[in-house]
Amino acid sequence: MPLIEVSTYQRWIENVADRIDPLVSASKPYLDGLDNLPSNGRFLLVGNHTQAGTEALLIPYVVRRQIGIRVRPLADRRFGNVKGVPADLFAAAGAVVGTPETARELMTAGEPILVFPGGGREVSKARDQLYTLMWQGRNGFARLAVEHDYPIIPAALVGGDDVYHVLTTSDGRWARWSKPLAERLTGTTDMGMPLVRGVGPTMIPRPQRTYLRFGTPIDTTRPKGAVAEKWTATVRERAKAALEGELAALLEIREGDPYRQLAPWARSAAVSP
Numbered sequence: 527m528p529l530i531e532v533s534t535y536q537r538w539i540e541n542v543a544d545r546i547d548p549l550v551s552a553s554k555p556y557l558d559g560l561d562n563l564p565s566n567g568r569f570l571l572v573g574n575h576t577q578a579g580t581e582a583l584l585i586p587y588v589v590r591r592q593i594g595i596r597v598r599p600l601a602d603r604r605f606g607n608v609k610g611v612p613a614d615l616f617a618a619a620g621a622v623v624g625t626p627e628t629a630r631e632l633m634t635a636g637e638p639i640l641v642f643p644g645g646g647r648e649v650s651k652a653r654d655q656l657y658t659l660m661w662q663g664r665n666g667f668a669r670l671a672v673e674h675d676y677p678i679i680p681a682a683l684v685g686g687d688d689v690y691h692v693l694t695t696s697d698g699r700w701a702r703w704s705k706p707l708a709e710r711l712t713g714t715t716d717m718g719m720p721l722v723r724g725v726g727p728t729m730i731p732r733p734q735r736t737y738l739r740f741g742t743p744i745d746t747t748r749p750k751g752a753v754a755e756k757w758t759a760t761v762r763e764r765a766k767a768a769l770e771g772e773l774a775a776l777l778e779i780r781e782g783d784p785y786r787q788l789a790p791w792a793r794s795a796a797v798s799p
Contacts, residue, residue, distance in 0.1 A: 559740035576686025653759035682772035
């Protein structure tokens with residue numbers, strides 16, 4: 527059987543993306559801040575991960591639809607161990623393993639990049655951690671952005687942490703018992719395995735509307751005389767504060783949205799930007 531080239535997979539993915547707009551529109555996602563995306567594609571999107579993982583697909587789709595340029599997501603280094611067709615699909619979608627060297631190459635080329643500083647920790651959140659950024663001191667993205675004067679754009683997404691009811695807390699007995707198992711499965715010591723349920727007692731995801739907003743670009747150009755490490759820390763905190771602010775605003779918008787659970791009879795009354 528002949529091997530399929532990555533470029534072929536890329537064309538397939540792009541063809542699918544060009545044809546799913548009616549499907550995406552059917553769920554009527556709340557999209558705001560599209561004008562904050564520079565048309566030249568030279569920016570670093572900094573987002574939050576959710577249980578559903580919707581952000582990893584929706585953000586690149588929306589950006590490509592808006593400015594016509596493919597986003598390059600930076601993935602966990604463990605994806606570097608993926609082989610065969612999954613690895614080819616991974617590459618065809620534009621994703622790369624998130625090493626500093628790779629990020630520098632993309633920034634030198636002026637490509638749009640997507641990063642989730644919280645990584646997998648933000649996917650497996652406990653009940654008391656929903657929509658909380660779990661960056662744990664990570665500032666590599668800010669350092670690279672400063673090195674290349676790369677604008678940072680917060681990409682906040684709400685809805686994905688509500689597809690399941692989370693039953694356990696971060697300081698409960700289950701969290702302590704499950705940590706060794708989570709470490710064995712993921713290789714990391716800072717990821718939990720919360721107990722969840724979906725529709726009723728099942729694991730079927732609950733229907734939830736998605737709310738996505740791109741914030742105002744953050745200038746990362748280091749001021750004359752500023753110490754590099756201090757400026758990097760400043761940029762990181764500005765990005766974190768901006769993303770937290772956008773999440774808080776979207777959560778407030780969602781509270782007053784009758785269409786938040788995708789009820790068909792409420793579609794016409796859905797809140798819009």
